[in-house]
Amino acid sequence: MAGLSFDNYQRNAFLASKTHSNLPKATSTGTTIVGVKFHNGVVIAADTRSTQGPIVADKNCAKLHRISPRIWCAGAGTAADTEAVTQLIGSNVELHSLYAKRQPRVVTALQMLKQHLFKYQGHIGAYLIVAGTDPTGAHLFSVQAHGSTDVGFYLSLGSGSLAAMAVLESNWKEDLSKEEAIKLASDAIQAGIWNDLGSGSNVDLCVMETGKDAEYLRNYITPNVREAKQKSYKFERGTTAVLKEKIIDICEVEEEQVLVV
Amino acid sequence: MKSCSGKTVPPPPLPLEHPSAMSQPIEHQFNPYSDNGGTILGIAGEDFAVLAGDTRHTTDYSINSRSESKVFDVGDGIVISANGFAADSTALVKRFRNSLKWYHFNENEKRLSLSAAARNIQHLLYGKRFFPYYVHTIIAGLDEEGKGAVYSFDPVGSYEREQCRAGGAAASLIMPFLDNQVNFKNQYVPGTGEKRPITYLSVEEVVKLVRDSFTSATERHIHVGDGLEILIVTKDGVRREYHELKRD
Amino acid sequence: MNHDPYSWGRPSDETYGQYSDAIAHAPSFPKMNTQQPIVTGTSVISMKYNNGVIIAADHLGSYGSLLRFTDIERLFPVGKNTVVGISGDISDMQHIEALLEELETENNYDNSHADDEESLQPSYVFEYLATVMYQRRSKMNPLWNALIVAGVEDSKPFLKYVNLLGVTYSSPTLATGFGAHLAVPLLRRVVDRESDVEKTDMQTATDTILQAMKVLYYRDARSSRKFSMAIIDNDQGLVFNKELEVENMKWNFAKDIKGYGTQKV
Numbered sequence: 058m059a060g061l062s063f064d065n066y067q068r069n070a071f072l073a074s075k076t077h078s079n080l081p082k083a084t085s086t087g088t089t090i091v092g093v094k095f096h097n098g099v100v101i102a103a104d105t106r107s108t109q110g111p112i113v114a115d116k117n118c119a120k121l122h123r124i125s126p127r128i129w130c131a132g133a134g135t136a137a138d139t140e141a142v143t144q145l146i147g148s149n150v151e152l153h154s155l156y157a158k159r160q161p162r163v164v165t166a167l168q169m170l171k172q173h174l175f176k177y178q179g180h181i182g183a184y185l186i187v188a189g190t191d192p193t194g195a196h197l198f199s200v201q202a203h204g205s206t207d208v209g210f211y212l213s214l215g216s217g218s219l220a221a222m223a224v225l226e227s228n229w230k231e232d233l234s235k236e237e238a239i240k241l242a243s244d245a246i247q248a249g250i251w252n253d254l255g256s257g258s259n260v261d262l263c264v265m266e267t268g269k270d271a272e273y274l275r276n277y278i279t280p281n282v283r284e285a286k287q288k289s290y291k292f293e294r295g296t297t298a299v300l301k302e303k304i305i306d307i308c309e310v311e312e313e314q315v316l317v318v
Numbered sequence: 319m320k321s322c323s324g325k326t327v328p329p330p331p332l333p334l335e336h337p338s339a340m341s342q343p344i345e346h347q348f349n350p351y352s353d354n355g356g357t358i359l360g361i362a363g364e365d366f367a368v369l370a371g372d373t374r375h376t377t378d379y380s381i382n383s384r385s386e387s388k389v390f391d392v393g394d395g396i397v398i399s400a401n402g403f404a405a406d407s408t409a410l411v412k413r414f415r416n417s418l419k420w421y422h423f424n425e426n427e428k429r430l431s432l433s434a435a436a437r438n439i440q441h442l443l444y445g446k447r448f449f450p451y452y453v454h455t456i457i458a459g460l461d462e463e464g465k466g467a468v469y470s471f472d473p474v475g476s477y478e479r480e481q482c483r484a485g486g487a488a489a490s491l492i493m494p495f496l497d498n499q500v501n502f503k504n505q506y507v508p509g510t511g512e513k514r515p516i517t518y519l520s521v522e523e524v525v526k527l528v529r530d531s532f533t534s535a536t537e538r539h540i541h542v543g544d545g546l547e548i549l550i551v552t553k554d555g556v557r558r559e560y561h562e563l564k565r566d
Numbered sequence: 567m568n569h570d571p572y573s574w575g576r577p578s579d580e581t582y583g584q585y586s587d588a589i590a591h592a593p594s595f596p597k598m599n600t601q602q603p604i605v606t607g608t609s610v611i612s613m614k615y616n617n618g619v620i621i622a623a624d625h626l627g628s629y630g631s632l633l634r635f636t637d638i639e640r641l642f643p644v645g646k647n648t649v650v651g652i653s654g655d656i657s658d659m660q661h662i663e664a665l666l667e668e669l670e671t672e673n674n675y676d677n678s679h680a681d682d683e684e685s686l687q688p689s690y691v692f693e694y695l696a697t698v699m700y701q702r703r704s705k706m707n708p709l710w711n712a713l714i715v716a717g718v719e720d721s722k723p724f725l726k727y728v729n730l731l732g733v734t735y736s737s738p739t740l741a742t743g744f745g746a747h748l749a750v751p752l753l754r755r756v757v758d759r760e761s762d763v764e765k766t767d768m769q770t771a772t773d774t775i776l777q778a779m780k781v782l783y784y785r786d787a788r789s790s791r792k793f794s795m796a797i798i799d800n801d802q803g804l805v806f807n808k809e810l811e812v813e814n815m816k817w818n819f820a821k822d823i824k825g826y827g828t829q830k831v
Contacts, residue, residue, distance in 0.1 A: 108540060226780075253379055288523075294508060348600035375735045
């Protein structure tokens with residue numbers, strides 16, 4: 058296998074099976090992300106819950122990433138991978154656009170992403186919805202961790218993808234307006250938020266209209282604001298015991314008299 | 319391979335290069351258990367006890383029901399909840415109700431004390447020692463002196479009377495909070511170096527702690543949410559409170 | 567006298583023959599009746615409305631990925647105001663069907679009140695099925711199914727679920743299998759809490775169920791176009807339609823999707 062070494066693969070698999078200690082677990086496999094095309098653009102949306110097993114690690118994380126000013130990407134899967142792969146391809150797309158003296162294209166980002174992900178045979182756990190506008194129009198794609206891609210007028214990915222897709226399949230129609238597409242995308246994300254335990258909190262949204270700057274709408278809908286607590290948990294000063302007190306001088310102070318002549 | 323007693327000796331362990339030591343075949347065996355999420359919490363006061371549970375019922379990443387009660391008033395001022403595998407929980411509560419009915423029948427409608435109920439539940443659980451009820455059980459009520467009491471059980475029947483106990487999915491999130499707020503752990507009287515003395519909390523105060531415990535668990539645990547049901551036991555009987563929880 | 571300590575406390579060979587130690591080499595579970603589903607039926611979906619319940623299931627019996635049987639009925643009326651919907655293994659389903667027929671026969675036999683005070687109610691049927699399911703799982707010999715019992719009892723809608731583990735729950739919207747992921751989010755957009763049931767009429771509920779069946783046909787690879795739908799209405803009684811088909815699908819946009827990325831033709 059050119060370029061990559063799998064020498065330690067068997068050893069690692071064996072060690073993992075022998076030691077009952079679990080290897081470090083990466084954050085977030087649960088997510089709901091969607092993309093919807095409309096008559097002169099495309100919108101993508103995501104929930105904002107990040108999980109480690111059954112525990113909510115971040116209640117308001119950002120799953121919408123910028124590849125270039127008008128190409129955005131929603132990520133599901135391993136949080137670190139979606140972030141890293143998106144930044145890497147973002148850099149390369151910019152370099153490529155500088156070299157080619159042309160606006161970045163969505164297909165360029167897509168091709169770079171799928172070639173990169175295919176090279177890593179699915180070990181980079183990034184599941185992305187790539188969307189944006191370029192001189193050739195508005196585009197909407199998805200990429201799987203193994204490198205396969207897909208085209209569609211409406212797409213969903215992540216643990217909440219079934220809930221979201223149910224809404225998309227019910228309410229999608231041809232030639233949506235921008236407002237209708239935004240409503241459909243946010244409704245699909247909400248289906249994930251309410252029905253999928255891996256998804257929750259808020260809706261992030263990004264609207265990309267041909268010939269215009271992308272509009273990133275962070276926390277477009279916030280339907281999960283926590284109610285006020287019943288009680289204040291402010292402790293009286295001195296409640297925490299001081300078991301030991303030690304003061305360390307971090308610099309030496311020298312005092313001397315200076316005679317001013 | 320025969321030893322002097324005629325017993326067969328098991329074969330030596332497989333060498334490491336043996337295929338089965340490297341990879342396991344895909345196992346397809348029926349698993350009689352599942353985890354249905356949710357969390358429960360019991361706190362005893364001076365002359366009352368509360369037992370609360372959320373009403374979310376889950377499997378994996380799905381919400382089966384947003385309104386499935388798991389705390390029950392079984393009569394005789396006893397409230398019970400068994401949290402974990404829902405089918406075992408249902409079966410255990412059903413068996414306890416049946417046991418209580420027979421007790422009334424055999425003992426001329428005598429009221430079952432909470433301590434006796436606890437011992438009975440120990441036997442129900444230990445009776446299935448080698449195919450356990452996969453549940454964390456908590457009961458609450460008043461003891462023979464009228465003081466609030468909470469008993470909690472492990473899946474095979476080991477039990478203890480406690481001032482407070484959280485069980486289920488978010489037990490590990492709630493329990494340290496309770497240690498600090500109910501038993502005043504790690505709290506000191508300012509300026510003295512003395513531990514803050516334990517005092518009884520009022521019902522109002524306890525209900526506030528319960529509600530804050532559950533809203534907090536809802537924020538950080540995906541298997542907790544939707545609704546909170548609190549059963550409050552006093553000498554006057556059992557009262558029920560319901561509060562909405564976040565549904566995401 | 568046999569002086570070998572190994573033989574002490576064991577039945578003597580003279581009387582009982584050679585002692586068998588086979589039991590010591592038995593697998594950890596004494597008997598494994600556990601099967602795996604063979605011919606299967608996919609989701610059952612259901613919801614309450616202000617005067618009853620609706621339940622639906624398609625007609626397909628899948629043999630793995632093979633579309634094997636195309637005309638299997640998976641909704642079973644029991645008594646006058648109960649319908650049981652069954653997904654999962656079809657042979658186990660037919661066993662449950664036999665149990666339900668027996669239940670009804672036993673209830674009717676020599677019973678002059680079987681049509682009124684002592685008629686089978688949804689909650690009785692459910693309690694029976696849940697008990698059977700839990701007992702079978704406890705014997706490590708499950709019936710590989712998920713069931714929904716739908717009906718009207720005391721003029722109020724009844725809806726409850728039980729599966730091969732004996733796990734039971736109730737909700738104003740219920741679905742088994744794939745339906746729990748694809749249909750329930752749609753049903754909950756109409757009826758999310760018990761208080762929404764009052765605001766939902768039969769027409770709205772029917773439309774919602776039909777919509778959910780369409781989405782399931784779009785997205786569940788083991789579903790079929792033909793399906794049955796039963797309405798148990800407090801006034802009209804059982805309305806059972808076995809001749810339904812998914813209709814008004816959108817496929818026009820499909821011709822505009824070309825390739826999987828950069829392709830233009």
